Amino acid sequence: MVWKEIIILLFGLLSTTAMAAQDIADTKIKKYRKIGNLKIDTSFQAAYLQDFMVPFSEFKDLQNCRIKIKNKKLKTTMAARPNFFSVLLGKKNRRYVIVVNDDLKFNGVKLQDVPSEARIGLFAHELMHIRDYESRKITGIVERGYQYLSHNGKIKVEHYTDSLTIAAGFGQNLYHWASYVLHDSDACEDYKAFKAEVYMKPVTILNQMEQTF
Numbered sequence: 146m147v148w149k150e151i152i153i154l155l156f157g158l159l160s161t162t163a164m165a166a167q168d169i170a171d172t173k174i175k176k177y178r179k180i181g182n183l184k185i186d187t188s189f190q191a192a193y194l195q196d197f198m199v200p201f202s203e204f205k206d207l208q209n210c211r212i213k214i215k216n217k218k219l220k221t222t223m224a225a226r227p228n229f230f231s232v233l234l235g236k237k238n239r240r241y242v243i244v245v246n247d248d249l250k251f252n253g254v255k256l257q258d259v260p261s262e263a264r265i266g267l268f269a270h271e272l273m274h275i276r277d278y279e280s281r282k283i284t285g286i287v288e289r290g291y292q293y294l295s296h297n298g299k300i301k302v303e304h305y306t307d308s309l310t311i312a313a314g315f316g317q318n319l320y321h322w323a324s325y326v327l328h329d330s331d332a333c334e335d336y337k338a339f340k341a342e343v344y345m346k347p348v349t350i351l352n353q354m355e356q357t358f
C-alpha cells in the first residue's frame with residue numbers, strides 16, 4: 146500500500162467514526178421496516194416508498210445490498226454513503242445508508258415539495274452512488290470520501306453519478322429533478338448556484354441522453 150492510500154484510509158476512519166456512532170444512536174430510537182434487504186424509516190415508507198421503488202425495482206444488482214433509509218439533518222436533500230465500519234469488514238458485510246434531510250429550517254430543496262417524476266430522478270441518482278461504491282474496493286471508497294473534501298472533487302463525483310443515472314435509463318427523471326431544483330423550487334439562490342455548478346445542468350442531461358441512446 147502506498148503512502149497516499151494509507152493517509153486517505155486513516156482519514157476515512159477518523160471522519161466516519163462520528164457518523165457511525167450517530168447511526169447506532171439513531172437505531173435505538175427509530176422504527177424501521179424491512180423489505181428484503183432494505184431497512185426503511187417508517188416516515189419515508191409512508192410518503193416516498195412508491196417513488197423510490199420505481200428505480201430500485203430496476204436495479205437488480207442493488208437489491209442484494211443492505212441499505213438503510215433514515216432521516217437526519219443534512220446540508221442537502223438526500224445523500225447515500227457506505228457505513229464505514231461495515232466497509233472494514235469486507236465486501237460481503239458492506240452496508241449502505243441513504244439519508245433524507247428532515248431539517249425543517251433547510252433552505253435548499255425539501256423532498257416533500259418535489260414532484261413525483263423529479264423525485265424518482267433524485268432517488269435513481271442516490272442509488273447510482275451505491276452502485277458506484279459497490280464497484281469499488283475499500284481504498285476506492287475512501288478515495289471518494291477524499292474527493293468530497295474539494296469543490297472540484299465534488300463536481301467530478303456528482304457529474305459521474307449523473308451520467309450513471311442517465312446510462313441506467315433514468316435521464317428523463319434526472320432532467321425533471323435538475324430542472325425543478327434550478328427553476329421551480331423554493332431553494333435560495335446560493336443553493337441553486339451551488340447545484341448548477343456541482344451537478345449536471347438540465348441541458349447537459351438532455352445532450353448526454355441524446356449521445357447515449
Ligand SMILES: [Zn+2]
Nearest residue numbers: 270274303306
Ligand atoms: Zn449525488
